[in-house]
Amino acid sequence: MTGNTGNTGNTGNTGNTGNTGNTGNTGNTGNSSIGGDGWFLPDRVDLPFVTAVSPSGVEIGRLRRTQLPYTPGTQLPSFSRRRWAANWNAWLALHEFTDKPWKAPAQAALDGVLAQAKPVSEELDDMVLAAQNERADAMGEILAQDGEFFSAFLGLLSATSGSYGQTYRVMHIASQIASFGALYFKGHYNRARPSQLCPALLPPIPVPGHSSFPSGHSTQAHLMALCIGHIFKQVPIAQPDLGALTDNLAVLADRIARNRELAGLHYESDSKGGAELAKVLFGVLTNSASPIKLFDEAVAGAVAEWGGGQV
Numbered sequence: 001m002t003g004n005t006g007n008t009g010n011t012g013n014t015g016n017t018g019n020t021g022n023t024g025n026t027g028n029t030g031n032s033s034i035g036g037d038g039w040f041l042p043d044r045v046d047l048p049f050v051t052a053v054s055p056s057g058v059e060i061g062r063l064r065r066t067q068l069p070y071t072p073g074t075q076l077p078s079f080s081r082r083r084w085a086a087n088w089n090a091w092l093a094l095h096e097f098t099d100k101p102w103k104a105p106a107q108a109a110l111d112g113v114l115a116q117a118k119p120v121s122e123e124l125d126d127m128v129l130a131a132q133n134e135r136a137d138a139m140g141e142i143l144a145q146d147g148e149f150f151s152a153f154l155g156l157l158s159a160t161s162g163s164y165g166q167t168y169r170v171m172h173i174a175s176q177i178a179s180f181g182a183l184y185f186k187g188h189y190n191r192a193r194p195s196q197l198c199p200a201l202l203p204p205i206p207v208p209g210h211s212s213f214p215s216g217h218s219t220q221a222h223l224m225a226l227c228i229g230h231i232f233k234q235v236p237i238a239q240p241d242l243g244a245l246t247d248n249l250a251v252l253a254d255r256i257a258r259n260r261e262l263a264g265l266h267y268e269s270d271s272k273g274g275a276e277l278a279k280v281l282f283g284v285l286t287n288s289a290s291p292i293k294l295f296d297e298a299v300a301g302a303v304a305e306w307g308g309g310q311v
Contacts, residue, residue, distance in 0.1 A: 081297075086161065086169045090176035093294040097177050100292070102284045103184070109276040110185055110214060117269035124198045127264060131201055135262045139204065142263045145217070145256050146205045150175075152256070153224060156248055166301030167231065173295050174227040174285075178220040181281050182274065186211045194264055201264030208265070215266045218257035218274025219281075225249040226282040231299055235307040242306065 043049050050061035068077040084092070117123070135142070145152065153171060154160060161168040191213040195201045208216075228249055232242040257271035285295050 086165070086172040087176075089169055089294065089298075090172040093173040093292060093298075094176050094180055096292045096294060097180075097284065100284050100287075100290055102181070102281065105283075106181060106185065106277055106280040107188070109280050110189070110273050113269055113273045113276050114189075114213070117267075117272070120197070120267070123267045123269060124194060124201075126268065127194055127201060127261060128198065130262050131264055135204070135264075138259050138262045141255070142204065142259045145259055146263075149217070149221060149256055152252060153228070153249065156252055157228070157245065164302070164305050166298050166305055167228065169298040170227050170231060170295070170302050171224050173298060174223040175220045177281055177285065178223040178278060179216055181277055182214055182216040182219040183210065185214055185273075185277065186216070189213045191270075194267055203264040205263060205265075212266060213270050214273030214277050215257055215260055215270040216274065217260050218253070218266070218271045219277050220274075221253035221256040222275045222278035223281055225253040226278060227285070227299075230282070230286060231302045231306060234299070234303045236303075 050059075052060050054060050054063065069080075070076060071078045081089075118126075150171060154168075157164070157167070159167060190211045193207055193212045195203055195207060210216075225246075229246040232246055235242060253275075257266075257274060260266040261268055261271060284290075285292055
């Protein structure tokens, strides 16, 4: 799953890792200075910046900004919403999400996937053939998508975290909530990894330190694709090419999930479970009768980004 790296204090998110988690694949995407937003300002020892004199003759260390808005209900100057990094803003949206009734419908969907799945022995046989016939060709994508796959989504959209900042926020919210949901049900079902049952699969990357069902990568990728499609459907200007992007994103999500199967990390039913879980989570996120404020705000901003003519 995807999570963050950077910020290693909280591990997760690597580079965009916006979605990859804990680099060991833990799931939540992004908590690092993603998108080149990190900076370092050296200061002079002989003339510290804070002691420099302004054109008005006052040391700049004595100057204060006094017009910042205050946080409602407090005496605290406000940290403006736009200054919240996408990865940390996603945590706030997650807090809203956890108050919604999502577990029961999600479990029903996942139970349905398992009820229709092939016997584990047959799924393992399919994985052995896939490792033999398909893994080598897919290795580049397997390695690239293990740590993060925000970059694949952004590349497909011809976007960056700076040029489409609100869209990037939506992606982070989707990734965070997908990771949260997938990890909850991983604990519930606690399914053994394929390579535990068939060691010969010998995954070419480290096996994540959590159970197999549902696939976190699949959940995250599919929910991200659904949420971006949700943005495109609300763009007021008729742009048929956005539909083409939606189709591309759906295929990319399927491909990310499939690559985890080829790597020997997930059964086919894990991938299907992730896709079904994503649909349920998407329904909760977009339920207008019980809105998630930060998600809706990010979506509205993203619609404006894509509705401005040249996209």
